[in-house]
Amino acid sequence: MARFVYADNAATTPVAKEVVEAMLPCLTEHWGNPSSLYGKGQEAASLLSAARASVAKSLGCKPEEIYFTSGGSESDNWAIKGAMHHAKKGRNTLITSKIEHHAVLRTCETLEKEGYRVIYLDVDEYGVVDLRQLRSVIDETTALVAVMYANNEIGTIQPIAEIAEIAHANGALMFTDAVQAVGHEPIDLSTLGVDLLALSGHKFNAPKGVGALYVGRGVKIGSYIDGGGQERRRRGGTENLASIVGLAKALELAVARLPERDMIRQKRDRLMNELLKIPYSRLNGHPTERLAGNLNIGFEFIEGESMILWLDMAGICASTGSACSSDSLDPSHVLLATGVPHEKAHGSLRLSISHETTDEDIDYILETLPPIVERLREMSPLYETVKK
């Protein structure tokens, strides 16, 4: 089988050719330490500051509000732990949602063990956080509201500006894990109203292991790694210059490509409409307020894992939902939070397409997937009973 279709862009993306080209000189020529005072170091320092300025421009903030990190997980940890540890006296509550990425949920668990109170907001059947519940639980003890911009499994986009307004009206800070949204949704920090925002390079065609945290002016989160004076003394460690330069380049390209979102959405919708014709299938997530490239469909009577393996044999990369939970057999916490019952949460398939996905790729998935669903169902005793 010669065909290869990558439909798991929510897990990671290939590094763009232009990004590799921007990175290479940092490895071969400009390999100096940006903290060194001589010319070789200062070359690197100016590449670093150009990258910071570029990321700031792409997001609508100031360069001094951007901190480079090792990725989304570190940015999530720093933002949340930092904001809680540096909260004003009497503010010891964190409000988040039940459908956050594990980098956020496990951070919240750690804070609970430290004695902080964490409130996990419910979501509706589409995965949208309950704003009425937020308004009713938020109070003068709330230090931080942490709600993701877009969900990595079902693609649902949250009303972040509105949530930030509610947080601020109650004197709390607002953090958003925008790892799935940056480079894929238009984001303007000058109007969005959040205090902290996390992003990760490998979700928009930069390498893995590099990310950033936006920290609005005056927002106190302390330092994350004690060490040298890098990242304005808040995150020690010699900068990962090549990857940072790659991240800035990838973000520039992704932002310039945002108008192509409509084309991605059209391809996704064709895929969605055709796959939903399969009996006993349902769309997970919001019908319209979702990432353009994300499709998540539940197929009853089959295991998502079997579908993934069969698709792989046909050259198609897809996922059951979250790459991080693929080592456990627990159903997705995101689907459970949207009210999908346990037994149905197992049969979900996430297809996440990109600007590189062609109409032929969609055709191939549409030729390949329905027979796989049919054959897997034929092996299911439950399906036999239902058919009769």
Ligand SMILES: *Cc1c(COP(=O)(O)O)cnc(C)c1O
């Ligand atoms: C991928 C992802 C992360 C983790 O980012 P890494 O760079 O892989 O650490 C965090 N949050 C969301 C929503 C993600 O999709």
